[in-house]
Amino acid sequence: MRVWLNKQRSLLDFSLSSLSRRRGKTLGMLAVYTAIVFVLASVMLFSHAIRREAATVLAKSPEVLVQRMVAGRHDLIPARHLEAIKGIRGVQSAEGRLWGYLFDPAAAANYTLMVPTNPRIEPGKVVIGDGVVRVRSADPGDLMSFRAHDGSLVQFKVDHAISRESALVSADLFLVAEEDFRRLFGIPAGMFTDLAVSVRNPREVGKIAEKIDAALPDTRIILRDEILRTYESVFDWREGMLLVLLAGSILAFAIFSWEKASGLSAEERREIGILKAVGWETSDVIRLKMLEGLVVSLSAFLVGYLLAYAHVFHLGAGLFEPVLKGWAVLYPKYRLTPFVDELQVATLFFFTVFPYTVATVVPIWRAAIVDPDQVMR
Amino acid sequence: MIHLTDVRKAFNQGKSNEFWALKGIDLTVRAGKVTVFRGPSGSGKTTLLTLVGCLARPTSGRVRLRDRDISGLPERFLTDIRRSTFGFVFQQFNLLKGISAVENVMIPAYPLGRDPKELSERAHALMDSLDIGPKAQSNAEWLSGGEAQRVAIARALINDPEVVIADEPTANLDSERSRQFLGIVETLKQAGKTVLMTSHDPMVCDTAVVDHVVCLRDGQLVESR
Numbered sequence: 095m096r097v098w099l100n101k102q103r104s105l106l107d108f109s110l111s112s113l114s115r116r117r118g119k120t121l122g123m124l125a126v127y128t129a130i131v132f133v134l135a136s137v138m139l140f141s142h143a144i145r146r147e148a149a150t151v152l153a154k155s156p157e158v159l160v161q162r163m164v165a166g167r168h169d170l171i172p173a174r175h176l177e178a179i180k181g182i183r184g185v186q187s188a189e190g191r192l193w194g195y196l197f198d199p200a201a202a203a204n205y206t207l208m209v210p211t212n213p214r215i216e217p218g219k220v221v222i223g224d225g226v227v228r229v230r231s232a233d234p235g236d237l238m239s240f241r242a243h244d245g246s247l248v249q250f251k252v253d254h255a256i257s258r259e260s261a262l263v264s265a266d267l268f269l270v271a272e273e274d275f276r277r278l279f280g281i282p283a284g285m286f287t288d289l290a291v292s293v294r295n296p297r298e299v300g301k302i303a304e305k306i307d308a309a310l311p312d313t314r315i316i317l318r319d320e321i322l323r324t325y326e327s328v329f330d331w332r333e334g335m336l337l338v339l340l341a342g343s344i345l346a347f348a349i350f351s352w353e354k355a356s357g358l359s360a361e362e363r364r365e366i367g368i369l370k371a372v373g374w375e376t377s378d379v380i381r382l383k384m385l386e387g388l389v390v391s392l393s394a395f396l397v398g399y400l401l402a403y404a405h406v407f408h409l410g411a412g413l414f415e416p417v418l419k420g421w422a423v424l425y426p427k428y429r430l431t432p433f434v435d436e437l438q439v440a441t442l443f444f445f446t447v448f449p450y451t452v453a454t455v456v457p458i459w460r461a462a463i464v465d466p467d468q469v470m471r
Numbered sequence: 472m473i474h475l476t477d478v479r480k481a482f483n484q485g486k487s488n489e490f491w492a493l494k495g496i497d498l499t500v501r502a503g504k505v506t507v508f509r510g511p512s513g514s515g516k517t518t519l520l521t522l523v524g525c526l527a528r529p530t531s532g533r534v535r536l537r538d539r540d541i542s543g544l545p546e547r548f549l550t551d552i553r554r555s556t557f558g559f560v561f562q563q564f565n566l567l568k569g570i571s572a573v574e575n576v577m578i579p580a581y582p583l584g585r586d587p588k589e590l591s592e593r594a595h596a597l598m599d600s601l602d603i604g605p606k607a608q609s610n611a612e613w614l615s616g617g618e619a620q621r622v623a624i625a626r627a628l629i630n631d632p633e634v635v636i637a638d639e640p641t642a643n644l645d646s647e648r649s650r651q652f653l654g655i656v657e658t659l660k661q662a663g664k665t666v667l668m669t670s671h672d673p674m675v676c677d678t679a680v681v682d683h684v685v686c687l688r689d690g691q692l693v694e695s696r
Contacts, residue, residue, distance in 0.1 A: 101584030108574075108581055115569030361568075368565045371526060372579040372626065373554030375547060466553075467526035 105378070109385040124394050130348070131398025131446050132405070138442060139406040140414060141333040143433050148325040150431075156290035157299050159316040160306060170285040175310055179291055182305045186294045190286030192275050196240060196268065201229035205268040209275045217271040220250035224258045225265030243280040250274070336414055348449075358457045366458070370466035379462040380455060387454035391447040398446075399439070407432045472502035472634075472665060473523055478532035478542075480518050492518040494690040495532070501683070502633070505656060505666040509676050510687035516669035517638055519687065523667060524636045525553040554579065558627030560637040564619045566611035566626075572618075573598060573607040576625045583630070590629075597625040601655065617648040624655060634665040641672045653678050 113120045160179065162171035171190070179188040192209040205226060215221060222232060232238065236252045256264045276283065291306070293299050303315045358366075369379055405411055480493040492515045500506050500523065508516040521527040522534055525541060528549070534542040541552060558579075566575045576594040598604045601621040606614060614622060620640065627635050641649040649672070656666055657680045670676060676684050686694035 097584035099584075100586060101582060104577075104581040104584070104587060104590075107587075108578070111570050111574065115567075364565075365567055368567065369578065370550075371559055371561070371565070373550060373630065374579075374582050375550045378582040465527055466550075467521040 105382050106385055109382050109389060112382070113386055113389060120390060123390050124397075127391060127394030127446070127450065128398040128401070131395050131442070132401045134446070135399045135402035135442055136405050136411060136414060137333055137336055138438050139402055139434070140411045141329050142435055142438060143406065143431065145326060145329050146433050147431065148329075149322055155318055155321070157293045157296065157318050158291040158303055158306070160289040160291060160310065160313050161316065162288075162312055163314050164312070168288075170281060170287065171289055171313070173284045173286065175313070176289060178309050179289060179306055182302060182309065184294055184298045184302050186292040188289055188291045191288050191290050192272060192281070193287050194275075194279060196278070198230070198240070201226075203229050204266065206266050207268045207270060207275060207278070209272045210269050215253070215269055215271045217273045218249070218251060219253040219271065220274075221253050221256060221267075221269040223256050223264040223267035226268060227255045240278065242278045248274060248278050358461055363461050366461045367464065367466060370462065370464075376459075376462045380458055383458040384451060384455055387451040388447070391450040395443060395447055399442070403432070403434075472537060473500040474498075474533075474535040475519075475523070476533045476535075478519075478522060478529045478534060480515075480522060480527070481530045484530060492690050493522070493529070496690075496692055498685060498692065500665065500667060502665050503660070503663055504682040505660055505680055506668070506683040506685065507676050507681050508667070508669045508685050508687060509671055510693075511671060513689075514687040515690040516687055518690075520636055520638055520667060520669050524557045524559060524634075525549040526559075554583070554630060556633050558630065558632035558635045560620065560623045560627050560635065560640055562639040562642055564623040564643075566614075566619055566622055568612045569610060571608050572603065572611060572614060572622045575611050575622055576629055579626060580629050594625065594629060597628055598622070601625055616643050617651065620644065620648070620652065621655070628659075632664075634667060635659055637666070637668045639669055639672075641670060641675055646674070649674055653680055656680055 160171065160175065162169045162175070173190055176188050176190060179185055189211065194207050196205045196207050197203075198205060203225075205223075209215075210221075220238065222230075226232065230236075230238065232252050232255075234252050234254050237249055238252065239247050239249045242248045250270065256267060256269075270278075275281070291302070293302050299317060299319075303317060306313070307315050366379055369382075370376070374382075405413065475496050475498040478493055478496040478498075479491065482490045482492060496515075496519060498519075508519055510516050518527075522529050525536075528544075529542050532542065533540055536552065536556065541549065544552070566572075567578070573591070573594050576598060577590055580590050595604065595607060598607050598621075601624060603618055603621045603625070606618055606622070611619065611622065620643075624635075627637075640652055644652060653675065656668075659666055660680060668675065675681065684694075685692060
């Protein structure tokens with residue numbers, strides 16, 4: 095065991111010294127490899143974290159949403175539907191929601207208007223998201239006016255802004271009182287945008303949705319899981335698009351690194367011959383070169399991954415943000431919760447470290463099986 | 472110690488450029504003696520040295536080390552014998568550039584898994600005994616021809632081999648350095664080592680330390696004394 099350890103230590107020492115001898119080539123490879131890992135890991139970390147963020151946010155949303163459909167389009171739903179839903183066994187609670195979108199010509203941005211039930215907002219006041227604060231430079235006490243559905247002016251006094259920590263979901267929020275909402279859009283009392291239903295037993299969601307559908311045939315039922323799946327698809331699609339866009343440069347990097355890793359210089363061939371002539375076995379030479387490849391690719395993997403982590407979770411993923419987050423006037427400013435998925439790390443590790451090590455070993459093996467007497471010629 | 476019986480070696484066998492470097496060599500190399508293979512360029516000296524040193528296998532014939540026939544052994548076994556029995560000093564010295572002289576000396580011992588501290592001490596002791604101790608940390612490419620050769624000799628001795636093989640050891644040295652080299656050969660002989668050299672340098676062949684000169688021409692043994 096001691097002999098084996100000494101041997102591995104000597105080989106590792108020698109491989110480090112070999113790498114430092116070819117400093118230019120080694121640093122070049124390291125830089126290229128780090129860049130590939132950085133790009134791939136950034137995309138993976140960002141899209142994974144944002145999907146997780148969406149899932150966390152949705153975890154607090156109602157399990158079932160009921161919307162009324164008229165001629166295939168979403169319409170206002172009457173309050174009497176609430177009673178029908180509450181009568182279904184297994185339904186814990188049901189309440190009407192009021193929400194919609196308001197275009198603000200002054201900021202050329204769309205706000206999401208909502209009427210919160212807890213805490214309630216006083217009539218004439220508004221609570222705004224971080225994005226609205228930015229585009230309107232609004233401070234508490236400021237007045238904001240909007241034209242209602244009938245042309246009259248509706249004025250709001252800014253009560254306070256929502257904390258930036260929840261900006262991912264609250265950047266464009268504009269929270270108003272129920273009376274103001276109805277006045278602004280001309281929605282009569284007893285009508286809601288949709289109904290939010292909570293279910294006692296999560297495993298019964300599907301069954302209850304079926305019952306609601308049967309009781310209220312003019313409605314459509316949206317399950318929380320379906321929304322989650324939609325989010326997943328959107329971010330999968332964006333991640334895929336970005337990777338396709340980056341594929342060209344990644345491929346160019348890959349070809350470059352393959353070329354550098356697999357090409358043996360005359361000097362390296364000579365060295366392999368010397369090592370064999372002085373008593374190294376073919377397997378020793380391959381082990382040495384594998385160690386060299388591992389040192390380069392592992393270092394690149396670690397540095398690239400750490401840089402990607404810092405880029406995504408500390409610097410806001412500035413390089414890929416526009417593509418991965420989508421487009422909006424009111425970009426939320428937020429910091430993603432760091433999350434590292436082991437399987438993702440393993441996948442990235444396999445697709446970066448493994449090919450490089452193989453690319454290094456194949457030509458070495460071909461050179462190392464040559465007779466050692468070549469150094470004498 | 473080493474016995475060769477009707478040894479032949481062909482290069483590019485079966486091709487249009489087939490060439491027979493050795494054409495039936497019978498030879499005995501005695502233990503503890505200094506033997507020189509002499510002959511003009513292309514006579515087969517170096518090829519003979521590679522067969523004796525287990526760097527290559529003969530096309531036909533037998534090579535026996537003591538009583539063991541090593542001519543047909545697979546590469547892995549030959550490597551093992553080469554590592555434990557032979558130390559090589561190449562004509563171009565073949566030191567690895569970019570690393571220190573002492574690291575070059577230790578290279579043959581790395582696959583044996585020896586204790587790093589002991590190995591380093593032995594390498595420095597060998598370099599001191601060859602008067603190149605102060606050059607231990609110098610990179611190989613900064614050494615003069617004589618210094619590089621002594622580093623190569625230290626490297627050949629690191630695994631304490633029974634046989635030291637040197638290919639044209641004085642070809643790149645001036646007369647003074649050549650005399651110093653022959654002095655080292657004398658020391659090795661006194662230490663009980665068997666020394667095998669190729670050379671066409673009269674200074675080497677005619678020196679008193681040499682016990683046995685084997686003359687080769689066109690792949691055949693023409694004279695032995």
